[in-house]
Amino acid sequence: MSPLYKRLPRELRHNIGKYLGLFVLLTMAISVVSGSLVAARSIQANVADARSHASVENFSFTTQFEAPDDALDAVREVGDGCSVYKDYWSDVSIEGSGVEADSSARLFVNRDEVNKAIYFEGSAPQKDDQIALDKCFANSHGISVGDKITVAGQELSVTGIMVLSDYEALMVKNSDLAYNTHTFTVAQVTQGAFDRLAPSVNYRYSVILNDRDMSLVDRTSYEKDVAKALSEHGATVEDLVDWDSNKAATYADDDIQGDQGAYVTMSFLLVLISAFVFVVLTDAAIEQESTVIGTLLASGYRKGEIMRHYLAAPLVVGILGAVVGNVLGYTVVMRKVAFLYCRSYSVPPFQVVFQPWVFVWTTVLPLVLLVLITLLGALRKLNHTPLAFLRQEIASKSFRSSIVLPERWGFTTRFRTRVILRNASHFAILFVGIALSSLLLMFGLCFMPMIDHYVDQMQQISPAEHTYTLKAPLEIDVTGEEAASAESADRLMDCKDPQSELAPQELRDLLVSASAITNDPRVVAGHPLNTKVNSHETIDDAEKFCATSLTVPRLESDESEEVTVYGVEPHSKYWKVDVSGGKIAVGAGLAQKCGIEAGRQCTFTDKFTGDTYLLAPDDVVGNEADMNVYMSRSTYAEVFGTDPDWFCGYVSDKPLDLNERYVVSEVTPEQVSAVASQTSDSLGDSLSMMLWAAIPITITLIYLLTKTVIDRSARYISYMKAFGYRYGEIASLYVRPITVTVAASAMLSIPVVLLTVGRIMKVTMSQYAGNLAIWAPPSLLLEVVGIVMLTYLVVAAIHVIKIKRVSLVEAMKVKE
Incomplete structure (x- = not known):
């Protein structure tokens, strides 16, 4: 064994702070990323396996009223044929102990042929007084098998806790931004219970193609033919949703897949920064021991032996960090992340599925990068002659060392400036590390305020206290x-x-x-005519509107945004939009996301018929959450060829008593507010975990990168002590420049982080409906900077102690 290896234990012991920091950094990076990726990939594998046994649909369509048999027969004969299954549903009220007010359950008849349920506990209802509830809703409200709940005014017994294969996320509507496990659930009952409880029925049909492997392009064409066949046989299609566009079925999978990209990116950045930190620290160690290295080279040691020696310590620390990181990742972190996913999404029971590529990406690749980058850094530093090492002339000279500082600055200012210039490369890496930490802090601190701001914007564009969408025009002014x-x-x-x-x-x-x-x-x-009588005041308060759904291409993706085109009264008291004289207005969010400008024509498409409409908006209105198009009812009739008296909804600040047979949905501002509550509940733990990961990473990075400044200056600190400087004065000369650099990095990184987060949000939201734009109040930006500075205070205290411990012996050593 080479004598150099005997120095390894002493090297690790004498620099325990440096190597402990590196160990913590690697352990956190590997544990968080490996545990999160294993949990995410396992859930995806569980879902894929469950779908293969659940006979999931290829697409579904909903008709205004029950489709005639000849229309369904026509659908079955389209193309290579398909199977059509009735999958009717109805939203009813649900009450019970712990269940929040205004909660609703979407009732389905027990599914035996398509989109089958997966039961966690109990079994499917067999009697008309029984019901099975979604797992997420039941867990959220403490409901178990055997409990009694009230559904549509009637008491039922819970016989099963299950998930539906096409409701992995509890989305009330396909256009919703977030799922809702607080006040919404899906449920299964018997046919008799459904007939008794359902006040109105949504006539939804699930379709399974004979060619299950049909491509999305061909499937889209097939679905257009289905819509045409239905229309030709007297059935009015209200909605047609492909499986890939069904957010209730795909939201969880898409979200988990998107999270994996974030985990991989974070892993790459953390490992890359860790590797460069290793390089910086190795460089500092080589500079500090340059005379020893020069002596070894002069004594006959080869550079390869010295190289292996300086790679040994980082490699040992890296391997230990990888082992501990994987142990923590595959136990603590994986269980935590899996719990968060399973609490938020209606996915099958969790089972761990080992993913070899996760191990390669989170463990093998980081160690390889660590060794390669450290090797390249050490090779660059060891590319000097033994004499250069002995004379301590291996430090690279740069233009910064020749900068002449103004005499009027005074000794203290010039000294601190010289410290900053001499360690500029280290501070540059420090800036990157602080920016990364601030990015994690930004997500952890600002995401929920961003959601709250979005909900506030949604409430601002909500026209009234009650918005009713109808299946067909329903006159309420009746005797x-x-x-x-x-x-x-x-x-x-x-x-x-x-x-x-x-x-x-x-x-x-x-x-x-x-x-x-x-x-x-x-x-x-x-x-x-309405079957219910409303007061004259209520009727006078209500206002009719028209609405239809069209699609428009998004800027950042190949997909299209589904938007609602409203036909409203020219001088509406609810919609504060000028649509008089044939004017057309678009929401600011739609304009931003899809690149729509006032005065420029844009193509909107009816996804059911393929008809296109060229609309040139006259104005951009509303806020960043507004994704609608507005025009007058008369303009709407001209554009879409409808009767001028036609309408499909009411808005009113007073509740309307309507025939449930014709009501599709009722939207209130309170339902919009539920988004924030749901998001806070589902993401709170994840954001907290990110926040608590960011803080130790910040401390570790700042400590490691600023420590090198003190280590490189140990000899000069010893000189200053010998000349009579007190340690407080010395600390102010070395610690204050570091403090200024950290503070400047924390503040200058905020614009970079905001731009990065904004770009991430824009690209991410290009795959989802709606427009959730970056929003961070100044108080939270100051909080991010404050956390960075508070963590630095811990580091500064450690540095002050380090300066006090620098021995006067350093000044007495011969440096020739």
Whole structure:
């Protein structure tokens, strides 16, 4: 064994602070990233395996009313054929101990053929007084098998806790930005319970293609043919959603996949910075021991032996960090991350799936990078003659050393400036490290305020306290007699009497079509009448609107943004938008995300029919969350060819009593506020973990990179002590320049971090609906800087102690 290896234990012991810091940095980087990646990849594997046994749909469509049999037959005959399954659902109220007010359950009949459920506890309901609930909602509210809950006013017994394969995220609507486990759940009941509890039915149909491997491009074309076939056979398509576009089914998988990219990026940055820190510290160690190295070279030692010696300590620390990091990652971190994912998403039971590439990426690659970068740094430093080492002339000379500082600055100022210039390369790496730490702190501290700001913006663009979307125009200005007649007609339409002269579908066709029956008691001006009576004040407060969904290309991705085009009253008291004289306005968020400008034509597309519309907006309105297009009802009728009296919704500050048969949804500002509560609950622990990871990383990076300044100056500090300087004065000469550099780095990194986070948010949101823009109040930016400076105070205290311990012996050593 080479005698040099005998110095290794002493090297590790005498520089315990340096190597302990490197060990902590590597351990944290490897443990957080490896544990997070294993958890994420395992969940993805669990989901993929569950889908393979769940007979998941390829796409689904929803019709205004129940689709005629001939329309469904036409769908089955499109292309190579498919299977169509009824998957009706209805949203009803749900109450119980611990359940929040205004909670709702989306009822489905027990699924046996498509989008099957996966049960964690219990079993599917077998009786009409039983129900099975989603796992996330049940866990969030402490509901277990055997508990009693009230659904649509009736008490049911919970027989099962499950997840639905097409509701991995509890999304109320496909356009929602976030899922909702607080006030929304999916549930399964028997057919009898569904018929009894559902006030209105959404006629959704799941489709499984005969060609399960059809590409997305071909599938999109196929879906357009399906929409056309339905329309040609009298069925009005309200929605058609491909599996890849169904956020309830894919949001969790997309989010987990996106997180993996973030983990890999963070791993790469941390390892890269760790490697450069190793280089800086190795350089400092070689400079500090230059005379020893010169003596060894002069004594016959080869550079390769010396190289291996200086690589040994970093390699030992790296291997120890990798081992401990993997142990922590595959135990503590993995369990924590898996728990967070499983609490937020309705995914199958978690089972660990070992991923070889995760081990390679988080352990093998970092060690290889560590060795290579340290090797290159050491080779550059050892490329000198033995005489240069003996004379301590291996430090690279730069133009900074020849800079002449103004005499008027005084000795203290010039000395501190010279310290900064002499260690500029180290401080540059310090800046990068602080920027990375600030990036983690920014996400940890600013994400929830950003969500709160987004919710505030969404509430600002919410036109009224109640926004009702209808399946068909429904007139609410009716007398009691007209409402009673309409209700009787509704009961007739629901008639299931087999002796009736008309089948239920034929009754529906007659009663809904104003052109077929002109004296229908439920129809006025071609519109059905409401079966409920509202007060004159409530009717006067309500305002009609038109709406349709179109798509427009996004700037940052190949996908399209789904937007709502509203037709509103020209002088609406709810929408504060000028649409008079045929003017068209677009929301500021839509303009920002899709590059729409006032006065320039933009192409909007109907994804169901393929029809395109060239719209040239006259104004950009609203805030960054506004993704809508606004025009008057008359302009809407001209653009889309509808009847001028047609409408599909009401807005009102007072609640309307409407026939549930015609109501698609009701949106209130409180429902928008629930997004912030849900996001806080689901992401709070993750952001806290990121925050607590950022702080020790910040301390470690600042300590390691500033320590080299003190180590390189040990000899000069000893001289100053010999000349009578007190340690407080010496500390002010060396620590204050470091303090100034850290403070400047913390403040100058904020614009860089904001630009980086803004870019990350823009690219990330290009894959999702909505426009969540970066927003960080000045107080939080100051908090980020404050945390960096507070962590530095710990480091500064350590440096002061280090300066006090510099021995006078250093000044007495012969340096020739």
